[in-house]
Amino acid sequence: MTATFADGTTAHGDLLVGADGLRSAARTIIDPKAPAPRYVPLLNAGGYAKGLRLDAEPGHMHMVFGRSIFYSYVAHPNGDVWWFANPRQPRELSKAELAAIPWRSRMLELFEKENGIARDLVSASEELFAGWNTYDFPKVPTWHRDRMVIIGDAAHATSPASGQGASMAIEDAVTLARCLRDATGVPDAFARYESLRRKRVERVVAQGKRNGDGKSLGPVMRHVLPMVFKLFKPSESGTDWLYGHRIDWDAPVPQS
């Protein structure tokens, strides 16, 4: 395989692993008819807040299903607070439309009804990330051809509402490495990789879409959710398939 990059440089290898994300070029080289990403009706916005004195343990991520918006924040050990929020946006916006949004006043407005620190996060952030659209892929039919394969977001981007995109990309890389180790050749390795991964990742993408659809909960659900979390441990609430997933590196990979 020889990959030629836009700057004219090249790279040679026995095979090509396209880990090139949502807008993957490798995906369309493998399958020119590959589907376009699906717009998920949420925007992402956020920032780095400075100077807040939060009573929050560094490194612990707080996720808040607010009255009208989902947001999340985590305290950095240096005292900064990193945060993001997902405003609902039914229609995909163009770059120009996104750029025209006054993000600071929009976020303050969206956080108006929220309790706690939401508005402080905005006020304490010198700069806000301009919001961007969210996408996923319910299904990418073709993951490999000849000596080329895609992994990670290139093969199965999920809504950030799943909290699993990076995890799945790492799982793919480890699984592909196991398959290349144990298979009889590259085509066999790619077939085994796909048979081990496809069902799980498509289930996660579907779950992420459902989570995203629920990111703006009504008042009843906001009261019910904490009780649900208290009542059920993860393995009992049916999420063990998601969070209990383990890959045994030493186990031989089965035939596809």
Ligand SMILES: Cc1cc2nc3c(=O)[nH]c(=O)nc-3n(C[C@H](O)[C@H](O)[C@H](O)COP(=O)(O)OP(=O)(O)OC[C@H]3O[C@@H](n4cnc5c(N)ncnc54)[C@H](O)[C@@H]3O)c2cc1C
């Ligand atoms: C707001 C938000 C919150 C998220 N939260 C979580 C979370 O809590 N947990 C979680 O697990 N995941 C989360 N994710 C998802 C996670 O970030 C992605 O799933 C993950 O980064 C995918 O990794 P990847 O390596 O497949 O692709 P990417 O991280 O997109 O990396 C692709 C790389 O390829 C490069 N590239 C692209 N095209 C080319 C080209 N033609 N030539 C050369 N290089 C190229 C890009 O520059 C990039 O560096 C979140 C995503 C968002 C947007």
